[in-house]
Structures are given as C-alpha cells and as structure tokens.
Amino acid sequence: MEITAVKAIPLSHDLEEGRSFGGTRGMTGSRETTLVRLEADDGTVGWGEAFASPRAVAALVEDVFADAVIGLSPLAAPSLAERVYTGDIGGYDTGRQAFVQCALTGIEVAMWDLRGKQLGVPIHKLLGGRGIESVVPYASTMYVTEWDQDPAEPMEAAAEEGFTAAKIKIGRGLEDDRHRVETAREILGDDAHIMVDYNGNYTPRQAVKSINNLSSYDLTWVEEPVPPENLSGYREIKNRVDVPLAAGEAHFGRFEFKRLIDEQLVDVIQPNLGQCGGFAEAQFLAKLATTENVLVRPHVWNSGVGTAAALQFAASLPDYPNAPEMAPEPFLFEFDRSENPLRHDILETPLDPTGGSLSVPQKSGLGVTVDETALERYRIG
Template sequence: MSKSLATGRASTVVKLTLENGVVGYGEAWGLPAFNRSYEAFLANYLVGTDAFNIEHAYTRILARHYHFGVQGPMMACISGIDMATKDAIGKTLGLPVSKLLGGKRINSVPIYASGGYLTETPREDYRPQVELLAEGNYPAVKIKIGLSPESDEERVAMAREILGKDVELLVDINSNYTYDVAMESMERLAPYRIGWMEEPLNPADIQGYGRLHKRARMPIATGEALYTVFDFKNLVDAGGVDVLQPDLSLCGGFWQGRKIAELAYANHLRLSPHVWGGAIGLAAGIHFIASLPAFPHSDNIPKPTLLEYDLGANPLRTELLKEPIVVKDGIIAVPEGPGLGIEVDEEALLRYAAA
C-alpha cells in the first residue's frame, strides 16, 4: 500500500467451546501475540457467561475499564470472541448467523475485487495486475494509489483503459494524504468516474474528513481502522463519509457491526465491510451483508452492498476451511449450514499457527 510494503499477513483465530461441547470460530484482527495478552483479562468476564447474554458482558467491560478506550487489541479480541459465540449459538440452534443477526434477506453477496497493489517496482508490476483483474470480469474493482496525485492519475488512467468504461473503479489511498494533497488527487481523478475514494486521510482526522467531503468530487469511503459505533458516529456527525467500512474482526464483531449498520441506516449512508484477514472473517462478512436491510431501497437497489475480496495470495483464506469460500461470477453464495456455515480444517490451523 502507499505507506509501506507488506511481506505477509497475520490474523488471530478464536476457538470458543460452549458447555454443551459446541465449538464456534471467530477471527480477531492482528498478531496472535498481541491478542493473547488479553486472554486472561477477558476470561474473567466471559468464561461461564451465558452465550445469549455475552453482549452485556462486553458492555460491562467497556463501562468498567473506560480508561482502556475502545481502540486496540482488546476490541479486536472481543470482535473475534463475538464471531465465535454467534457461530456456536447458530450451531446450537441449527440456524445460520445471518438469521440470528436480523434475517437472511439475500442468498448471495456481490464482491469487489481488490488488486492493483503497490510493489517495489510499481510501474513494471502494475499493468499485469490490472490485466488480471480485467480477465476476471469483476463488475467492481479497487486499486491502490496514494504515492502522489501524479502517480494516482497515471494508475487510474491505465486502469480505466484496461478495465473499460463499465467497471466501477474504486481507489484506496490507505490514509497517506493530508487534506490539500487529497483534494489535488480528487481533482485529477474526477474525469475517470471513481466509485469511491477510500481512506484519503488519517482515521484520526475526523474534521478533515468533514472539510474534504464538502468539496469532494467523488464518494468517500472509510472505517476499516475505526472501532465501535462511537468512532463511526463521530465521523458521521462530522459529515465526512458516504460509505462506512467496518471490519468485523476489529470494530467489535457482530455486536458493534449491527450498531454501525443501524447508524448507516439512520443516516441514509451506504456500508461495505472491509475484509483483509482469513476465511473466518470473510464468512462473517458474508452473513453480515446477507442480514442487512435494503432500506432506503426496496425492489430496485442501484448500488448493492459490496464485500471486499482481495486477489492477493492468502492461504489463511484458501486453506483454513475444508470447503473454501469461492467467488463465482462476481458473487459469493451465503453458506447454508448452521452458524457461519463453514468447517475449519484443524490441521491447516496448526500448519499456519504462530510459533
């Protein structure tokens, strides 16, 4: 991305066992070593709690330990635990998580394909990546920009040339710009019909998002680095966003994800979950979208809620399940089994486990 190169990815798998022996799985953002440091602390509140009442335990943690704030590994851990708990409840009741969250409205979820990454040799590597995106015939595609406004225009112009005029083209800056540079980039990119500009500013610059949105030449999307509905409310109150992007492995799981969705609902904003981890978080995002209402639309939905699906090599997504989640014709079928509807491969977990 614009800030730095990454040589790998890490995520934390949460395995939760109910007293009846049912096992649920979740995914928490970040390095296992960070997250495991919270295990004993959280266990004091959660072990022995009725799974159906667990959200009250989370609220008690936040209320009692407000000095910790909501941003960081503690909330990521709660996110993974909440996913695992909902998975286990669904298995106990024989219901998919989407029906636990609000009802399964749709049977498949459309995706946008993330690609066009920045590499050590961005000019040489970029065109082949975009050509691969074009071969996939994805209706929506997201590319990385953010090196400079000049570079942004060069990359977007090439993407538009290769992808054609009908593909919805999304761009991601990964918060590398200040307000003035973001404005310059927007001016340069406006002729290319950008579907949204993602994370143009640092997540902490709430007022900056408000200023930028007032002059924006395209929709603004952000939220992958925001925690709980409180962070999202500050952004919405500042009038700084068009598309909210909660990451369920970080923002507070389904517990907070539903509150963020209701915030979007009440403010007539779009929502598109961020996914960058493994197969468990991907499954959670699918069920989450399947449960969302179409409001303010009804039968005709001009822009369906999209799920992020990155095209980078990711064994945490492709190898952790006995039956991997696959994209076909730009959509993913909502798993039909109870809970998250996935079967985790324990041998694969051990193969990729952190030392």
C-alpha cells in the first residue's frame, strides 16, 4: 500500500450571533479545524486532524507535506516526526513551530488510520494497548459566555447526561472561582472528579491564592494556571500548592513537553492528537512521562476525528506505576459539551459520552467513519 493523494479539508461552523464562548483568555464565535484525507493506491482512505487555523494549516499540509508523503507506505508513519525535526520536511528551522506540528499530526494520524485499515485492527492495538474497552468521560463545560450564562445550567445538563466528572473554566477572580467550583461540586456531588482550567490567565501569586482558596473542594487537577511559556511560574506554584497541575494543550513538540516532565513542573501532561506530532510522538511523550511518574491524559477539543484519535491513544496508555486492573482512579477522558457539529455531524456514528462511560472504537484504524457528504456543509475555501 502506498499513499497516492493528500488533501487538506478546512472546516468551520459559525455560532449564532451573541453565542460566543470560551475561557478567560478569549472567546470564539466559531468552531474550526482541518481534516487531512490520505488515499492509498488500493482506494483505502485515512483521516487525521490538524487542529489549527484552517486555511493556514491546510496550505501547509498541501504545500509542504504532500510531496514528501505521496509514495510512502503508511508503515513509515513513526519516522515522519524525525524528518520534520531534522528539516528533511519543511526545513530544519521550522520543525518545532506550532503550525508545523499541527500539520504533521494530521498527516501522521491519517497514516496510522491507513495502517489500521490495512491490517484490520484498531490503532490502539497497533500501539500495543492492553484492550481497554471504555473510559470515563468528563464534561468539559461551564465556559465563559458572551451571554453571561448561569454556571449552574451547563453543569445541570452534564449531570442529566450521566457525567460523573467535569472540567470547568475559572480564572476571573477569587470570588468567581469559588462560586463556579462550589456550583459544580454541589450539582455533581462529593464523589465527582472536578478539574479546573484557568487558561493561563493568572500570575503565579494569583494562581496560588486561588488554588489554596479552593482546597476544600478536592480538585482532581488544576489546568494551565499560568501561561504555557511561564515555566518558572509552574515551578513556583508546584512548590506552594497541594493539588496536581496539568498542562499540554498549548505546548508543541517533544522538547517543550520534555521540559515540563524533566523539571517536574506538572503532574499531568495533556498532548492533543490534533497538535502534538501524531501517535508516535504521543507514545514517545507517554514514555517520557511515565518514566518520571507523570500521568498522561489527552487534551480533547477537536472534531470527531481528533476525538477518535485521542480515544485510540488513551486506550494504548500503560497503567504504570499501577498494576493492571489496580488503578486507584478511573481513566478520565475529556469530552467537550459546547456546540460543535464538527464533533458529531461529520461521523456516520457519533461518539456517545453520555451515561458515564465512553466506548473505545474497536473497528479498524480510528474506528470511525467520516461522512464526506456532511463535510461539505462545513467546508470553507
């Protein structure tokens, strides 16, 4: 099997006027991404996602990556990142940049999708997974909204859908932080896992004060309390709080993740399978992390394709340091609950996180089928 065609498909869905939402460092009025479609000489199609500004990353896929990939066997997927870092693809001075990493991810994941379909097995088995059939989804919700939504509303919706865990947006001040966390805890109950996401909107001193002010709510982890580039800030917070820290959605490439791990700045890394370099890179990061006893929990705010990729990766992760079937906590998997038809409309069978459990697709490759007719509703030029 050889790759004969590479196509980048930029997608966008505009939200209704007045319905922008997001976190403390910005809101969005649309949902956007780029899918990568690879076709092999036998007609098999593989899909990946490059989670970045659609037109820009689509141009990068087709202008820089396509010629390098056409003619390759999908078996070459694990070597693609090395070719980018050394400059064989794109030039040596750009390989660590964010958009290049996103384009690389879309191509590489699509190659793995082809590999799985060629062999008739899901990607998590190709990656050596131990056969996990489901994970515990956590609702990514309680966003900052343009219409000033009551924070209880999205949390009540998550509870009605059967979620037993949630991640919420905070970072607008001590009083608001506490109100939001208290609301989430009251609605989901004492046994629920509650994570908070500051989106990097605080200084280290502000973050420490906020985190300590929330100590009575038993947070599972604190995500991005300071900007991603503020590594000294992570170090300062880590030394002054007793809650696990998480980061990774805004870090690109193995070298940035390696610093987070080597310097023990976080307790959880969160590679995104639309940005991190692909499955082989994600596995490499997982090995670095587990060597230092750092958890790996993918960040997921993607389309249905990127979500499926994250599920396949999650099912491949080791239990270390826990013995098999002896993990003291469930594997928590992020599932966005905001409006995004790119997550469900473009799949023939959408992923279903309701009821407190999310099945890992067991069909070959990514385990999902893209509805190419539906893609045309969201495709942009």
